[in-house]
Amino acid sequence: MSASTGTDDVVQVRPLRVRRVAIPAATVVLIVCVIAALLLRRTSSGLLLTVSDQVSMVGIGAVLAGLILLTVRPRLRADENGVEVRNSILTRQYAWSDVRGISFPEGASCARLELPDDEYEAITAIQSFDGEHAVRAMRDLRALRRRIGQLE
Structure with a gap:
């Protein structure tokens, strides 16, 4: 999809x-x-x-x-158990308790998961040149996080 x-x-x-x-x-x-x-x-x-x-x-x-x-392989899948980030080569899963925030820094080409110890994981499935699609994806992801009680 x-x-x-x-x-x-x-x-x-x-x-x-x-x-x-x-x-x-x-x-x-x-x-x-x-x-x-x-x-x-x-x-x-x-x-x-x-x-x-x-x-x-x-x-x-x-x-x-x-x-x-x-380059078409990236995918983000999030549910109540956590977030799975699949970039071009690697796939990583994070529990919501490990996610400190979800951001899209100004000027960045893709979104990212903020992790403990000032680390982050690029979410290449949400890219700036996708425009409104990226905005909608960030809203959906943040709304899911709020619904399951893992507020930023």
Whole structure:
């Protein structure tokens, strides 16, 4: 789900604009690599590409597309038990008792969970360039926190 779904029990958020850019970009990269692998059998300099070179080119395209698609992986899921923050690579879970606050600092690209000892976890699922979607997600998350009694 790409939108913020704020029900009484669960808030789940995924970024919107990154998905709109990254999925087509990954598709284009893969298609370009496949076409290049098929068309570049012989170059003007006399270099002959073998089947293994072509397979490697498609493989490189697949790896690049996969790396691009890592940007659509972020998700925030919060319920009465705590908050799960999934960024591009790592997923971390926090109990509400460990969360000192939820903020979106001015000029920041994404929201963050304030944690003990002046630490924080970036919430890349709530990004500034998502505009109203990010505002709604922050409101839903803060409302959930108030409902379960973990006020800021």
